[in-house]
Amino acid sequence: MNTPFESRLISTIKAILLSIAMTIALWTQTSPTAQIAAVALTLCGAILGRVLAAKELKLSIAIGVIWLGFLMAFIGPEWVRNTSALPFLDARNTLIFSDCVGFGLLGLTMAFGLRYLSCRWRAWSVFEAAVVVGSVIWLFRQHQNERIDRPRFLADWALMQGYDPTSIIMIIGAVVGGVAMGMVLYQQSVRKLALSVILLGALGYWYSWDQQDTPDFCEESCLDQTRLFKADCLASGEDESTCERQAEEKEDACIQKCEDQGGQGEDSQGQGKEPGEPGTPGAPGSGGGVTDQMMRNESNSSTNDPVAVAIFHQDYEPPNDILYFRQQVLSLYDGKRLSIDTVNEFDEDVIREFPYRSSIQAGENLSEDFHLPIHTSMYLMADHPQPVALTSSVEITPTKNPAPHKFLTAYDVVSWVSATPIHDMRLLGRASIPSDWTKEKADHYLAYADDPRYESLSNELVRDIDPRYADDTLVKALKIKTYLEKEGFYTRKERHAGVDDSTASFLFGNLKGYCVHFANAAAHLFRSQGIASRVAVGYAVQGRLRGNGSAVLIMADRAHAWPEIHIEGVGWVPFDIYPERSDEPPGDIVPQDLESLLGEIARGDLSGGRADEAIETPFEMPWTRIQTFLIVLCILLLGMAYFVKGWRKVRGLFGSHRTVLTYVALQDSLNGRGLGRWYGETRDQHALRIRDIVPSLTPLTEAHLRRQIGGRMEHDDDFFALCTDVRRELRTNLPLWKTILGMINPIGWWYTK
């Protein structure tokens, strides 16, 4: 039932209160820019709601607008994040913009809906109060479970001022409670009182609801693991009830472990966990190993976690049976060691950024004579500062992430891998520094420590080269490589830490060290012989340690550093050192089941190759289809609107009831030009209101009413003459832009009532 309209002062206060509520609710949720956008749109929504309620906007239309607004608030941010229509925004600004769209539309719609409904029905003001109280609760419910430091901005301020945060929060709680109680006591009817009490109870329950009851990430992971374990168990032919029982035991144990760790505080979550025992009793068959391995990988932070999966789209056998996945290169000698060149960016062949919307290409072209283009897809499972890709990547393109809960990011890579072994005769007789390199660039790749021992050692190493190849880059490099491989000793126990030049400590010391020392030592020696070199960092996966599928699982312990040398006409060539002596045990065989499982997931089979096992497919919004559908729908609606407009305009020219239909067509024209009848206005009042613009409308309306209501039979000619006058006055008395607007307005007829 309609209520008397509230005063402007009350409306203004309510609009401001809703804006403040939005500010409070978003305080810790988004960026300041999005907050400002949301608050501004909330204010606009509140004003719009009040104005349209005053103009008696139909309830059905208002509800439609509210639904549409919430829908847009839901899909708008996703669309912004996924569309390619905003190429001028980078990743950070896209996120901010999507937040602006999402929270802005949410605030606009919420404020519009609440204000419109409460202006029309007083009972809805209860919900307005509930939103305000709820926003405060939303902010302060973090305080529950004796976390006196939440929200932190308030706790920090209180502690700096010397107050007890608990007291501050208690006072705020009391004020909110007082407002809520006042809201309840203010109600006069039993119905509204009951509504208020229910709302208050709901808010109280929400506040007191223990967030810890929800399954956290750890517990969700347990459920996931149990499901996979059960699938393995069934696949191995075990009895279903046995599998069920074992899965339950496993799940209980896992959840118990989660709870034990959760009791240590959220900050300590994930630490101090024991890796799962491989070969858990009751996990027969090869699949059991996979499950256990996954448990171990997901529940601990050991160094043997899977970090990425590479899917090869072509067959490729590396010349030395090692796949090099490069992430970074160290080429800048900074006075102590080789480091990443962040200043001059000479390493233009290295792609340093993750692709966002479009592909990124490397700046250097490689020769097709010595390289082979290989297409791969990379799915990273751990954070990396730069994209990891099969060396040497020339183009990286974003691709769909088939399992966001498994992979952090996904991209396609085109790599020009080396197609020739390093002892290929075609590599002989080539210089290292191309003639087109600038002096700065050559110096960049030749700089090394100011220590004469490097040059004297390298000179000694290349002294006995056959004179025919005395100046050959490859031969000299091979000599140095051979020296390090024969004399070096691979060990992780010797770290050469605490010295200024760890490379010198290694090279001129006991020659014991690991890949970083070998790579740096080789790079220094290469540079001392005028061979452009650098150190690549990434992962090296040995073919013998992996399975046979197209998926390559990269484990964390495959991290590696290796030297690269530059050969004119060929480009950068991995020139890894393989020490003949080592105290390291052979590397772990990559768990083939896990490799194949993750490979299947990366290929889009979310069951991990277990098609028969129902694994819930996460819902994904078909944005492209929705976009197309909305565009087609808009075009159809627009076409229909113009068709109806045209039909209503011409139907008065023929048939019966010509006078009424012509009058209706004129009303359509008036509506299209913003001169339509307002709700609650009679036809005479409408005609009188706009008679300065259309004076002939008044006698025309009179004649129309005389016919329609008075039942008079009069000559049509006079009526149509008045219609002509009205049309002429519309043309002459209105500015041209309004006339044009009226002509292109497709829905003017909709408001003719």
Place this chain on the structure above:
Amino acid sequence: MNEWDDNQTAPEDALSTMGNSMAESAGMTHARSVIDQIGDRIRQDVMGRDDVIELVMVALFAGGHVLLEDYPGSGKTTLAKALGESIEIDESRTDLSDFRRLQFTPDLLPSDITGVMIFDPKSNQFHFRRGPLFAHVVLVDEINRTSPKVQAALLESMAEGQVTVDNVSHQLDELFFVIATQNPLDSIGTYPLPVAQLDRFLFKIPMVHVSRTAELEVLEQWGQPRLPKQSAKVHRNEVVRARQWIRTEVKVSAGVHECLVDTARRIREDERVAQGVSTRSLVQAIPALQTLAVIRGRDYILPDDIERLSGPLFSHRMTMVPGGGDPNLVVKEALEAPMDVLVRSSLRR
């Protein structure tokens, strides 16, 4: 139609005269001339009260009665007297007078207004001596100051058109019109009229103070000799004939009925209203709307007529819940949707 081309015409005037140019029937012409004649005479005596005069004319020709709620000295008696003097009584009815004024007091008895049976020693019989209600126009001043039994006697005469004395009913004249007044503020020692009795009045008209210009005009004319009336008196039979023509000839569409009924239902369903309007009020609304249509030069009712009369027709017949607010506002809100439906109906084929 020329008057509509003149942009200088005030919208209100234009609205009220809309349709003047159409060909009028003889009955219409007669009814309008009677109404205009009486209206002109009243306006000559009462300045700045055109809106009230219009409602009083509507009530007179619709067969209703009006309750004026106003401050003392605001021209109520002048208005009623001018109305009474505008109607020429039937010479054959020597027992009737054109205008009577009754000042209601707490000690008044019903027989003081209805009449009384008097014993005639000559004929040795009781004869009925007619009271002041036997007149065309009766002004009842301060109706809420007398006892309920006198109020009841008056209201019976208003509703039934008769008075009953000693179980004998005496018919009042067909042209019997009551203008009652009450002071809205000075309510100590009064007997407020219940809603059931207020329902007998067609309109309750809250009179506001006249405008500054009208008040100055009143002061300027004070003390000057009264000019002879420009319009002649109207014979009682002419008024009755005009009434009958209005009731039978002015078209009332089904949409108007629906609008009235829907408005009444919305008023009754409003949570701010404890008691809504009666069906009698809807019945009384029809002749009132017909009369207003004729005053505005039409023989059919438009939504504008309903909008104009809905407040005076319904607002005094409602009982509001405590804190329910202004009944006029409730009526206005309740009318909006049904009236919009009625307005929209004119575009149907």
